[in-house]
């Protein structure tokens with residue numbers, strides 16, 4: 499299994515470190531050639547407008563869209579979710595063109611407002627036992643999801659973890675939580691049936707990952 503991490507801007511190193519902890523080969527994706535041979539792709543948090551521009555300057559936008567349409571499993575976190583959404587607005591309801599438009603959902607950037615810019619909340623995630631530590635940093639709010647979108651976790655009645663086919667997206671940062679279970683679950687369930695985690699992958703209960711803010 500080879501997992502890519504979109505490394506144009508933002509918290510890509512933290513995803514890499516989780517993959518290292520899980521014993522999964524990771525490559526940083528900066529140009530179209532880096533998409534070759536990937537079994538999965540992580541799209542990190544950061545600044546979605548910046549990453550969106552860099553998708554154009556790097557020439558990655560179209561090949562990435564094509565790879566995702568062809569079934570490349572992807573997991574976008576925070577800004578990564580914004581890039582994947584097909585309806586993006588800011589807090590004063592101004593729409594911006596979707597970067598990749600792969601998930602049928604409407605998101606409001608920085609939707610929690612200044613009062614709650616960053617916070618942590620225990621999340622009940624469908625299929626994961628006990629609480630999952632949700633680290634939210636200038637997070638988007640998902641206002642609507644289409645019929646093809648499965649909601650795996652909610653917070654304050656809004657979806658915070660969704661999937662549409664092989665594309666998963668979270669408004670929070672599992673890569674900053676110290677809990678590897680969501681990465682592990684995505685890699686197991688979200689990737690092709692043939693893909694399996696290498697033996698000796700870290701036990702989620704025992705493993706730790708870096709806890710750092712973007």
Ligand code: GLN
Pocket residue numbers: 542543544545546547575576577578580607608635636637638712
């Ligand atoms: N607020 C950022 C944006 O709109 C996302 C924040 C994050 O990824 N932590 O792109």
